[in-house]
Amino acid sequence: xxxxxxxxRHEVTxxxxxxxLRCKPISGHDYLFWYxxxxxxxxxxxxxxxxxxxxDDSGMPEDRFSAKMPNASFSTLKIQPSEPRDSAxxxxxxxRTGREYAEAFFGQxxxxxxx
Amino acid sequence: xxEVTQIPAALSVPEGENLVLNCSFTDSAIYNLQWFRQDPxxxxxxxxxxxxxxxxxxxxxxxxxxxxxxxxxxxxxxASQPGDSATYLCAVKGSGxxxxxxxxxxxxxxxx
Numbered sequence: 024x025x026x027x028x029x030x031x032r033h034e035v036t037x038x039x040x041x042x043x044l045r046c047k048p049i050s051g052h053d054y055l056f057w058y059x060x061x062x063x064x065x066x067x068x069x070x071x072x073x074x075x076x077x078x079d080d081s082g083m084p085e086d087r088f089s090a091k092m093p094n095a096s097f098s099t100l101k102i103q104p105s106e107p108r109d110s111a112x113x114x115x116x117x118x119r120t121g122r123e124y125a126e127a128f129f130g131q132x133x134x135x136x137x138x
Numbered sequence: 139x140x141e142v143t144q145i146p147a148a149l150s151v152p153e154g155e156n157l158v159l160n161c162s163f164t165d166s167a168i169y170n171l172q173w174f175r176q177d178p179x180x181x182x183x184x185x186x187x188x189x190x191x192x193x194x195x196x197x198x199x200x201x202x203x204x205x206x207x208x209x210x211x212x213x214x215x216x217a218s219q220p221g222d223s224a225t226y227l228c229a230v231k232g233s234g235x236x237x238x239x240x241x242x243x244x245x246x247x248x249x250x
Contacts, residue, residue: 066240
């Protein structure tokens with residue numbers, strides 16, 4: 024398996040533009056997580072899905088952020104409009120159902136810079 | 139609300155030294171705890187996962203322990219090498235929520 028795949032790896036955009044980050048989870052994994060990493064706040068959970076359904080989006084900072092999972096093999100995180108404070112590394116992770124032994128696997132991340 | 143803390147925030151040691159990284163969490167109702175390694179500008183690599191029913195896990199020079207009742211985990215690295223230099227993160231998976239909550243990380247530097 025190729026692991027969790029994120030695209031793009033780097034994104035530079037101007038303030039006010041729409042940004043879409045993409046994630047392909049590991050096949051067979053039914054949990055998908057979106058995280059944001061900054062120097063100040065570390066790794067923060069934004070939202071997670073189970074079987075394509077959003078379970079907890081309490082970490083989504085504001086209405087400018089939205090996430091979808093149209094099928095088991097694809098998810099997007101959209102920021103519209105983007106702001107400089109959104110600059111961070113965004114990670115996607117997936118895991119299989121199972122409570123104690125389910126390991127989380129992370130993608131390589133998308134480094135977003137909003138200028 | 140689960141809070142995860144890692145001490146120390148940074149550590150610099152000479153090559154060959156054995157070292158211990160600490161992780162503490164406030165809510166003992168967890169399914170598992172996972173240790174990750176992150177190299178600069180890279181993603182997270184899973185090192186060890188300890189289930190809530192386990193007390194330790196070993197992989198090569200790494201040994202992770204878990205004391206759920208006291209809310210603590212340690213990652214022991216034996217005979218450290220310069221290649222071990224990275225940031226080490228612990229994450230706990232809450233029971234009932236399936237969320238992974240991360241610690242603040244320990245930045246390790248092993249000097250040759």
